[in-house]
Amino acid sequence: MFVKISITILCVVIFFFQELQCSNDPDICDSFESIVKRYGYQMENITVQTDDGYILQNFRISRVGTNMQNITGPPLVIWHAFDRNARCFVVNEKDSLGILTTTSALHFSCSYFVAFYYADAGYDVWLPNVRGTVFSSHISLTPNDAEYWDFSYGKIGKNDVKAVVEMIVEKTGQKLITMGHSLGTSALFVYASAYPEDASKNLKGIIAHAPAINLYHTKTIYLSILSNIPDLVRTNFGLFKINYIDSSLETACQYKLVEPFCELLINSLFGKSDNINLKYSLPKFTGRGNEPISSQVFINYLQMIQQKGYFADYSYGPLKNLQVYGKINPPAFNLKNINIRVDIFCGINDYVCSCEDAKTTFNMLETEKSYTILPNNSGCHGKVAHLDLFMCSNMKHCVFDPIDNILANYINL
Numbered sequence: 187m188f189v190k191i192s193i194t195i196l197c198v199v200i201f202f203f204q205e206l207q208c209s210n211d212p213d214i215c216d217s218f219e220s221i222v223k224r225y226g227y228q229m230e231n232i233t234v235q236t237d238d239g240y241i242l243q244n245f246r247i248s249r250v251g252t253n254m255q256n257i258t259g260p261p262l263v264i265w266h267a268f269d270r271n272a273r274c275f276v277v278n279e280k281d282s283l284g285i286l287t288t289t290s291a292l293h294f295s296c297s298y299f300v301a302f303y304y305a306d307a308g309y310d311v312w313l314p315n316v317r318g319t320v321f322s323s324h325i326s327l328t329p330n331d332a333e334y335w336d337f338s339y340g341k342i343g344k345n346d347v348k349a350v351v352e353m354i355v356e357k358t359g360q361k362l363i364t365m366g367h368s369l370g371t372s373a374l375f376v377y378a379s380a381y382p383e384d385a386s387k388n389l390k391g392i393i394a395h396a397p398a399i400n401l402y403h404t405k406t407i408y409l410s411i412l413s414n415i416p417d418l419v420r421t422n423f424g425l426f427k428i429n430y431i432d433s434s435l436e437t438a439c440q441y442k443l444v445e446p447f448c449e450l451l452i453n454s455l456f457g458k459s460d461n462i463n464l465k466y467s468l469p470k471f472t473g474r475g476n477e478p479i480s481s482q483v484f485i486n487y488l489q490m491i492q493q494k495g496y497f498a499d500y501s502y503g504p505l506k507n508l509q510v511y512g513k514i515n516p517p518a519f520n521l522k523n524i525n526i527r528v529d530i531f532c533g534i535n536d537y538v539c540s541c542e543d544a545k546t547t548f549n550m551l552e553t554e555k556s557y558t559i560l561p562n563n564s565g566c567h568g569k570v571a572h573l574d575l576f577m578c579s580n581m582k583h584c585v586f587d588p589i590d591n592i593l594a595n596y597i598n599l
């Protein structure tokens with residue numbers, strides 16, 4: 187009861203500050219569509235329904251001056267990370283610091299909005315949103331139903347990726363280049379290993395940024411601690427009926443009062459970045475949506491760390507696994523099944539998805555592949571952490587160029 191009241195008060199306070207902040211930086215509060223239009227791009231919004239009834243909104247971005255009807259470029263589908271949605275690929279670079287924010291010299295300096303960068307380069311850019319985001323819903327369940335949140339990253343890969351990929355292939359008549367960040371890579375690897383024939387028919391390959399496939403060597407202290415007790419976390423979340431965590435606290439990061447705490451938390455969670463100031467970017471990434479964090483997918487990752495990076499269909503705890511699968515550990519997704527090209531990028535200072543784990547994933551693959559630690563260009567000294575992997579202007583040459591080189595291979599595939 188007390189906790190509930192405190193959370194409500196906190197939300198009201200945050201909401202009030204956010205209202206003030208909106209007038210200073212429209213990217214925090216504008217809808218996805220208005221952001222896209224403001225920068226002169228056009229968008230299309232195509233929903234798909236998964237086999238298990240989730241309705242997902244997928245955004246397609248056209249180049250300035252091109253009609254949605256005659257987009258011809260190679261389709262590039264970019265899958266967002268955990269606790270994110272497609273919005274994080276269109277937010278701007280403006281360091282429009284409001285009255286409530288700091289004037290610290292370290293500002294948010296990402297101007298290469300990923301979606302626009304690739305649209306300008308001539309790609310037919312698609313931004314899917316997975317289940318559990320503010321851009322998804324369900325035919326019969328609501329976010330108040332526990333069942334709505336009863337999904338693993340396995341289901342995102344087997345159902346969401348499948349439905350969206352089939353829709354885009356049908357619409358474009360082309361094979362897709364896919365790119366994923368963190369959770370987006372888990373989902374793509376699930377799809378490509380569970381349905382290898384579909385994957386080789388529909389995809390040219392996977393470009394994996396900060397792969398969350400074999401998580402084990404995490405430097406995030408909270409994950410390390412919690413990963414020792416994932417079942418305790420799971421059962422307690424169940425007990426308190428916490429199906430999702432409201433991430434609106436992220437929006438508080440822009441206020442001076444909580445700044446030191448926020449900075450400490452962010453740096454220890456994601457790794458310290460020399461390129462972007464997450465205090466300013468986090469509120470924009472989720473915007474008004476206050477992206478809910480699915481507690482089950484979070485627990486999936488704890489289970490994976492506990493199991494030393496075993497990439498499996500974590501849906502339950504050991505006891506239920508015993509009932510459902512006849513063994514304590516769930517079945518693995520076999521990376522050796524993947525028969526399309528895979529290009530892996532990891533950030534040298536990524537605390538969550540370490541390069542060590544990315545290398546493990548790379549070694550397990552038996553397909554055509556590459557592995558790049560970013561930055562990987564001479565003269566690039568900035569450290570790259572979890573969230574700035576492919577979105578920073580001052581690191582454009584350091585981060586985008588190596589990815590563009592890989593992308594060039596795909597055009598001829």
Ligand SMILES: *[C@@H]1O[C@H](CO)[C@@H](O)[C@H](O)[C@H]1NC(C)=O
Pocket residue numbers: 218219231232233243
């Ligand atoms: C996309 O389309 C759905 C269904 O028509 C609609 O509910 C949703 O608001 C649209 N989203 C955006 C961002 O335009």
Ligand SMILES: *[C@@H]1O[C@H](CO)[C@@H](O)[C@H](O)[C@H]1NC(C)=O
Pocket residue numbers: 252253255256
């Ligand atoms: C796209 O379509 C519009 C009309 O629908 C046409 O005016 C324009 O020339 C087309 N652009 C290209 C590149 O084909």
Ligand SMILES: *[C@@H]1O[C@H](CO)[C@@H](O)[C@H](O)[C@H]1NC(C)=O
Pocket residue numbers: 557558559562
């Ligand atoms: C860095 O890039 C060069 C080519 O630009 C490549 O040969 C090398 O393997 C890369 N190193 C790493 C660690 O990714």
